[in-house]
Amino acid sequence: MKPFLLSRPVLLLSLWAARALAEEAPAPVHPAGIEKAVPSGVIEGGWGYVYAAYTVALAGLVFYALSLWTRRPGAQPPPPGDTP
Amino acid sequence: MPFWSPLALLAVALGLVITHFAVPTTRAWMWKASAVVGLGALALLLYLGLIWAPPEAFMSDVGRILYVHVPFVWMCMIAFTLNVGCAIAYLMKKSWRTDALAESTAEIGVMFGAGGVLMGSIWARPTWGVWWDWDPRLISTAVMLLSYVGYLAFRSFTEDPERRATWSAAASILGYVSLPIVWFSVRWWNSLHQVQSTSQSLDSQMRIVMWWGTVTMLFFLFAFVVKRYEIARSRQSSALEAPPEAPRQEVAA
Amino acid sequence: MRPVGLVRGAWLVLKKDWQLEWRTRARLTATVFFSLSTLLLFSFAMGPGIDVLRAHAPGYLWLGILFASILSLGESFRVEAENQSLTGLLLAPVDARSIFLGKVLGNATLLFALGLLLLPVTVALYDVDLTRNPGLLLLALGLGCLGIAAPGTVYSAMSSNARARDVMLPLLLFPVLVPMLLAAVSATKFALMKDVQEQLPSWLKLLTAFDLIYLSVGFLVFPRVVEDD
DSSP states (O other): OOOSSTTOTHHHHHHHHHHHHHHTOOOOOOOTTGGGGSOOSOOOOOHHHHHHHHHHHHHHHHHHHHHHHHTOTTSOOOOTTOOO | OOTTHHHHHHHHHHHHHHHHHHOGGGTTTHHHHHHHHHHHHHHHHHHIIIIISOOBTTTBGGGGGHHHHHHHHHHHHHHHHHHHHHHHHHHHSOOHHHHHHHHHHHHHHHHHHHHHHHHHHHHHHHHHSSSOOOOHHHHHHHHHHHHHHHHHHHHHHOOSHHHHHHHHHHHHHHHHHHHHHHHHHHHHHOOSOOOOOGGGGOOHHHHHHHHHHHHHHHHHHHHHHHHHHHHHHHHHHHHSSSOOSSOHHHHHO | OOOOOHHHHHHHHHHHHHHHHHHHOHHHHHHHHHHHHHHHHHHHHHOSOHHHHHHHHHHHHHHHHHHHHHHHHHHHHHHHHHTTHHHHHHHSSOOHHHHHHHHHHHHHHHHHHHHHHHHHHHHHHHOOOTTSSHHHHHHHHHHHHHHHHHHHHHHHHHHTTSTTHHHHHHHHHHHHHHHHHHHHHHHHHHHHSOOTTOOHHHHHHHHHHHHHHHHHHHHHHHHHHHTTO
């Protein structure tokens, strides 16, 4: 079988070209007034957001583990039309 | 965090996966140990992140979101990198095992990525005042996520297992390549937050929690990859009766 | 039979595609009318304010081309799949990579022609000024069309054989094209309007980098994609 990537430096060359171009990038332009959206100073409170985020994290882990459990090899075959 | 830390994490994840496949005696227990340790570490993470760590200087308590958000996004990127590694390996040498590993890492990456983007959005609301923004990190993660959702859909819509393996490997490479380009283009388009990683400004206590969270999620990542891989293998064997080690092409050669 | 060289093979495939297209002109006609109605719908959706329309004209133009590209890319491999003619091409002593190059160029020229036809329409609908920097405008158009065609050819070769192929192609292609769209829209915008900070060259460079990267990745991957057919 032909070596897939190593014998062909095309990819590396174009990546190098992209990097060289990227280094030449102009300074980014700030649209006027976009910083206004960022509140200054210390943010007060916000525990609701914290709990929401931790719930998302835990729910993601738990539900994914559950989905792995229900799809485990040797389990009852899923109903037709059930795609991963 | 130092610039090499993503690479170090990737190396650890790769080492765990390779050990699992290369050393047969570890197959039975290592993922279980990983899951148990991960559960314990998760409990401690909740304590460390919600109670032990002090409020951040500017973000106050909202900064605590980062202790779960950043590890999720990192795990997403590690999973996608493993996936594209499998894709390249598959195109070089066809094997059902790499295809199954690619399937599992893509799905897990999408899970972590979706959670990470959701948490990032929740974090952005009180911090930036908006749910969504033209931040290069945000957009590139979202684009990655979209292209891997497309990848998974493509997999489920292609019936022939051999074509599915080859084509999804190609799709994975094409999608992954876009990551640096998206990054640069969004940075030029509009750079709202030039400060690269928020974690550089963290004090040592917060850094500990962030690392703790990352290691915790790494344990989960490994356990998930092992279990999802087993599912993918069993589906292959039911689709192919008795799956040969390599697709037809190899056998004929 | 003597194997055909890479460039010559690509040229032959390109010529075949052009001939096929020229005979019926069905694909171009369909995509032209599709994108025309897209542009018209954009102007209806945004209301009659000509300033808003003019400011967003590059975005509408590229979205029109992008949506039309889904049609034309899908068609480009559907004709090959119909009579197993892709198998015939692969059995001919032509490198699969030259099929890729020829197909990319064929798709890119079709999209470029579409873009050329749409430019006057943008003048009529959105009142843009094409004369400010026509050379670079055409360059941006060409690079952008190449940027759609390069990954699009690989994806359409794959999805033309999958189930639900009409859904699969945009699902796979659109995320990858996000940077291309950003760069093409910006380059077109600065070619049409005042470019205070001289940003046009850097966007053109980004487009070039995108094209180079996807051409080379497609060049490497495409033979593997079609070899099983």
